[in-house]
Amino acid sequence: MPVMHFLIRWPDGVEANCYSPSTIVGEFFAAGESYTVDDFVSRSREALCIGSERVREKYGFACSAALDQLARIEEEASRFREARDARVTVLALD
Template sequence: MPVMHFRIQWPDGDEANCYSPSQVVSEFFTPGHAYSLDDFVKRSREALNIASERVRQKYGFACSAAMDQLAQIERDADRYRDRADATVKVIELV
């Protein structure tokens, strides 16, 4: 199963490298595009749940790394909830 990483930039300029066990994230994000915080978290949740389910279908168990990545994204996003105009930029998909 092809792994994909996506590099993002949080509203304060911090960057993070994120992991997906599947290339499904390329269906949810466009490199260079900035998403509202809520939209980014929603897209991440959907993409990483699909990716984890693909692992389950192939190997018989969910992908804990995908769920850990989602949890990290949700924790990090909470730091910016007080910013009404917060956006997250997807820098690249690799």
């Protein structure tokens, strides 16, 4: 399956390279766009769960790397829940 990485910048300026087992993330994010933290987490959850299911359909098991990535995103995002105007920027998709 074609994997995709998406480079993001958290509201505090920290950058992270995120993994998806599928190009589906390209349907949820655009390079150069920023999203509220809640919207980013929601989009990530949907995209990574779809990607994991695509792996299940092809190989018979879910993609644990996608689910691990989602857990990291959710954990990092929890630091910004109180900041209403905090945004996550998608720097690149590849």
